[in-house]
Amino acid sequence: MRFLGRSLIGMLLASMTLALMAYAVFLVNGAVQARIGAEKRVPPARERVFAVNLVEARLGTETPVLEAFGEVQSRRTLELRAAASGRVIALAEAFEDGGAVVAGQELVRIDPADAKAALDRVRADIADAQAEARDAAKALNLARDEQAAAQEQAELRQRAFQRQQDLVTRGVGTAAAVETAELAASSARQAVLARRQVMTQAEARIDQAETTLSRANIALAEATRRLEDTTLTAPFDGTLSATNVVEGRLVNNNEKLADLVDPDALEVSFRVSTAQYSRLLDASGALIRADVVAVLDVSGVDLTATGRISRASVTAGEGQTGRLVFARLENAVGFKPGDFTTVQVREPAVENVVRLPASALDASGTVLVLGDGDRLEALPVTLVRRQGDDVLVRGDGLAGREVVEARSPLLGAGIAVTPLRKAKSGEVAPASPAMVELSDDRRAKLVAFIEGSTRMPEAAKARVLARLSEPLVPEQMIKRIESRMGG
Structure with missing residues (x-):
C-alpha cells in the first residue's frame, strides 16, 4: 500500500510538471507572436541646428590689388670696355666692386706712349703737308708771273709781225723778214701755252696739298681720339660691379673691365598672366600707369618702395607665358639690382561688388544666406576677383543679405542654423602688435x-x-x- 501511494504521488507531480511546461510554452509562443505582429514605434527625431557666423553683404567700390613676384634691376647699366689696348698704369681708388663713382671721374688709364707717338707722327705729317701747301702756293704765283711775261712777249712778237707785214705792203720790207717775224710770234704763243700748262700743274699741286692736309687733319683727330681713349671715365653717377682689372695688367681692345650701374634709376620687372594683364589695359588697349608697391623682406624688416607701371615687354618670351611688365621705383632706399621682391599692383576700382571671405564661396559659385525661419538658402553669385583670403562677388539680391562666413559639408540649403552676428558698434580698431x-x-x-x-x-x-x-x-x-x- 505504501508503494502504491508513493507511485500515485509521483505520477501526480509528473503530470503537474508537464502541464506547467506546456502552459509556459504556450505563453512564450503567444508573446513572440504578439511581438512580431506588433507595430514598430520609432521615437520622434529632433532636427539638428548648427551655429554659423554671418557677415552682412554690403555693396561698395573696391580697389583690387594684384600680387606678383618681381626682380629689381637698374634702368641704366653700362658695360665699361677698354677702347684701346695696352698696359693699365693707373686705377681710380673707387675702382672696385661696389665702388661709387661720379660722372666724369677718371677710372682707368692705359699706357698712352703708343698713342702719343702716333699723334706726334700725325703732327709731323701735318707740318709737311702745310709746307707743301706753302710751296705749291709760291709755285702757283711764279707760274702766274711767268705766264703773264710770256703773254706780254707773245703780244710784242705779234705786233712785230704785223709791222713787217705793213712794210711789205708799202714795198719796203722783205718776205724773209716777215717769215722770221711770223716764226717768232708763233714761238711766243707756244711759250704762252707752256706757261699755262705749268700754272695748271701748280693749281693741281695746290689742290693735292690741300687734300693731303685734310687727310692729315683727319688722322690728327683720330690720333687725338685714340689718345683720349687711353683714359676711361665714368659717363654718369653710379656703382661699379664685376670689376676684373688691376694695375699693371695688359688689356685688349674692347675688353670688358667692369659694369657701371645707376643705383638711383631702379625698376622692377614682374610677370603676370594674360588675364591679369588684360585688367591693366584701358579702353583703348594701352597699359595704364597703375601704382605699385615693391616689398623686400630683409631680416625681419619690410623695405618698401612705391612706383608706377612704365611699360610692358613687346614679346611674351621664349618658353614663357603671360606678360612681362616693368614699373619704375621711386625712393627705393635699400633696394639693389637683383633683389627678389613682392610686387603689389593697384588695379582699377571695381564698383558694385561685395567683399566676402573666400570660405563663403563654394566651387559651384553659390553662397549660403540666412532666410526665413533661420534657415539657409543658396544664392548664386558671380566671382569678380580673388583678393588673398577674400573674394569680390556680385549677385542678384545679395546686397543687404547675411552670408555664412565659412562653408562646411554639413551646411546646405534648408538647414536650420543659429546665427552668430558680429557687433555693429562701428569699426573695431586693429589690435596693436604684441x-x-x-x-x-x-x-x-x-x-x-x-x-x-x-x-x-x-x-x-x-x-x-x-x-x-x-x-x-x-x-x-x-x-x-x-x-x-x-x-
Missing part, C-alpha cells in the same frame, strides 16, 4: 646678429637697431630675426 620685454642676453644676441648682417642695408639696419634698443620690442620682429638666426 610687445615683448627682452632680457639683456637675448637683446645682445639680436643686436649682434643685426650688426653682423652683410645683406641688410645700412638704413634698415639702423631702424632695426633703434627698435631693439627700446624697452618693448614687437614680438613679430623678434620671431622673424630669430628664425634667421636658427632658433
Whole structure:
C-alpha cells in the first residue's frame, strides 16, 4: 500500500510538471507572436541646428590689388670696355666692386706712349703737308708771273709781225723778214701755252696739298681720339660691379673691365598672366600707369618702395607665358639690382561688388544666406576677383543679405542654423602688435646678429637697431630675426 501511494504521488507531480511546461510554452509562443505582429514605434527625431557666423553683404567700390613676384634691376647699366689696348698704369681708388663713382671721374688709364707717338707722327705729317701747301702756293704765283711775261712777249712778237707785214705792203720790207717775224710770234704763243700748262700743274699741286692736309687733319683727330681713349671715365653717377682689372695688367681692345650701374634709376620687372594683364589695359588697349608697391623682406624688416607701371615687354618670351611688365621705383632706399621682391599692383576700382571671405564661396559659385525661419538658402553669385583670403562677388539680391562666413559639408540649403552676428558698434580698431620685454642676453644676441648682417642695408639696419634698443620690442620682429638666426 505504501508503494502504491508513493507511485500515485509521483505520477501526480509528473503530470503537474508537464502541464506547467506546456502552459509556459504556450505563453512564450503567444508573446513572440504578439511581438512580431506588433507595430514598430520609432521615437520622434529632433532636427539638428548648427551655429554659423554671418557677415552682412554690403555693396561698395573696391580697389583690387594684384600680387606678383618681381626682380629689381637698374634702368641704366653700362658695360665699361677698354677702347684701346695696352698696359693699365693707373686705377681710380673707387675702382672696385661696389665702388661709387661720379660722372666724369677718371677710372682707368692705359699706357698712352703708343698713342702719343702716333699723334706726334700725325703732327709731323701735318707740318709737311702745310709746307707743301706753302710751296705749291709760291709755285702757283711764279707760274702766274711767268705766264703773264710770256703773254706780254707773245703780244710784242705779234705786233712785230704785223709791222713787217705793213712794210711789205708799202714795198719796203722783205718776205724773209716777215717769215722770221711770223716764226717768232708763233714761238711766243707756244711759250704762252707752256706757261699755262705749268700754272695748271701748280693749281693741281695746290689742290693735292690741300687734300693731303685734310687727310692729315683727319688722322690728327683720330690720333687725338685714340689718345683720349687711353683714359676711361665714368659717363654718369653710379656703382661699379664685376670689376676684373688691376694695375699693371695688359688689356685688349674692347675688353670688358667692369659694369657701371645707376643705383638711383631702379625698376622692377614682374610677370603676370594674360588675364591679369588684360585688367591693366584701358579702353583703348594701352597699359595704364597703375601704382605699385615693391616689398623686400630683409631680416625681419619690410623695405618698401612705391612706383608706377612704365611699360610692358613687346614679346611674351621664349618658353614663357603671360606678360612681362616693368614699373619704375621711386625712393627705393635699400633696394639693389637683383633683389627678389613682392610686387603689389593697384588695379582699377571695381564698383558694385561685395567683399566676402573666400570660405563663403563654394566651387559651384553659390553662397549660403540666412532666410526665413533661420534657415539657409543658396544664392548664386558671380566671382569678380580673388583678393588673398577674400573674394569680390556680385549677385542678384545679395546686397543687404547675411552670408555664412565659412562653408562646411554639413551646411546646405534648408538647414536650420543659429546665427552668430558680429557687433555693429562701428569699426573695431586693429589690435596693436604684441610687445615683448627682452632680457639683456637675448637683446645682445639680436643686436649682434643685426650688426653682423652683410645683406641688410645700412638704413634698415639702423631702424632695426633703434627698435631693439627700446624697452618693448614687437614680438613679430623678434620671431622673424630669430628664425634667421636658427632658433
